[in-house]
Amino acid sequence: MRVPKILACLAAVTMAAARLAADFQIRDGDRVVFLGDSITEQRLYTTYIEAYALTRHPNWKITFRNVGWGGDTAWLRQRAHPDEGQLFKAEGEELSAKVTDAVARGLGRDVLPLKPTFVTVKFGMNDHSYQKFRPDIFRAYARSQTEIAKVLGKAGARVTFLTPQPIEERRPDPDNDERNQSLRKFSDGLRAVSETTGAGFVDQFMPFMKLMLDARAENPKAFIGGGDAIHPGPSGQTLMAWAVLKGMGASPLVSTAHIDASTQTAKTEACTVSGVKLTDGVLSFDRLDACLPMPIDPRAEAALKLAPVLAELSRLELKVTGLSAAEYEVHIDGKSIGKASSKELSEGWNLSNVGGPITQQAREVLAAVFAKNDVFFNRWRNVQLYNLPGWARGADIESQRQAEVARLDAQIAEQESRLEVLRKPVSHRFELKPIQP
Secondary structure (H helix, E strand, C coil): CCHHHHHHHHHHHHHHHHHHCCCCCCCCCCEEEEEECHHHHCCCHHHHHHHHHHHHCCCCCCEEEECCCCCCCCCCHHHHCCCHHHHHHCCHHHHHHHHHHHHHHHHHHHCHHHCCCEEEEECCCCCCCCCCCCHHHHHHHHHHHHHHHHHHHHCCCEEEEECCCCCCCCCCCHHHCHHHHHHHHHHHHHHHHHHHHCCEEECCHHHHHHHHHHHHHHCCCCCCCCCCCCCCCHHHHHHHHHHHHHHCCCCCEEEEEEEECCCCEEEEECEEEEEEEEECCEEEEEEEECCCCCCCCHHHHHHHHCCCHHHHHCEEEEEEECCCCCEEEEEECCEEEEEEEHHHHHHCEECCCCCHHHHHHHHHHHHHHHHHHHHHHHHHHHHHCCCCCHHHCCHHHHHHHHHHHHHHHHHHHHHHHHHHHHCCCCCEEEEEEECCC
16 A cells, blocks of 8 residues: 555554543553552463553553562552551551551552552452451451552552452352452452542452352362462463453454455454455455454463453454355465354454464564563562662662663663564455365
């Protein structure tokens, strides 16, 4: 296509992408921070959310940082180290004073220096102390979450609270586990905190619990999360990201192209189609999408059988009518991505995860996000916060620390620049070739 035509196509798909973003809690220009415990520190659900935002909105200027810390709680146990025995006994002004001090120190060191504009806060798993519901612990939890929202709000950041997912022991009735009943009460209480503070709220506890119960109804020994009972693996954390993204208003639409082979015309949404031709039964055209589909971690394919992840978060649809043959082989840029009947094509085929160049590009984005997040974790935890013994401290050591921080910051910036290129959609050549009986 000539340059003016390309620019016109890009303008059209950019406007379409803007319409899709209307209800999404993450916005153009955001500096997003994920705050939480070890489940956040795993850098799985957070990376999937980041990859969704980067691929769905390729022209946005957004950055993401993960400051999850294993064992942490809403009162920032791992960062401020308050006396929990005294914390749980405290009430009223005494409790407020203890919580205010702990939250100020924890956020002041790990979150506020990042100048966040949007923060997701996911605590509760360690907070409930893996036991039957305790009102004294919950009192500290609710007061601490309230303080987190207050401090971040004053710093100019929007806040969305995420509930913990349930514990997945290998039992047929996980909803009767007293720890899950406690987590349910913590989650309900967090909803009340969000209403009081004006923060966003996403309940991933109940969607995950429903998936577990559905799976156990078919197989009492089913284990949907992978990983362990507390820390889901890629499949379970894909399910978590699905619940969180839906709760944050993420759009399912990537783009839609409806090709009428009989008239060689196209109707589109969030993409452009040109050069539609039907020659000797072969349908061909060029397609440029507004964005890429949500990349699915290859280790998490099992999640797609448990929840409508693609249908509800990633619809890259190809719909073709007016075909004469019964079955077709679909090629993108000369590579076969699979076979489909004319009936399937007429109903619409979701190309998000079928393979080929589009899926590959999205997965390259995901891999690059993982790599960037690993560098930031190393920079933050192993360099910035590394605590030397007293005898080893000195100006020379601190200058080396700062030099290493600067080196890693430059590496992160380079990786983010690469992501800017990787997440831009490119035009692809489609060919639908009839399969003869």
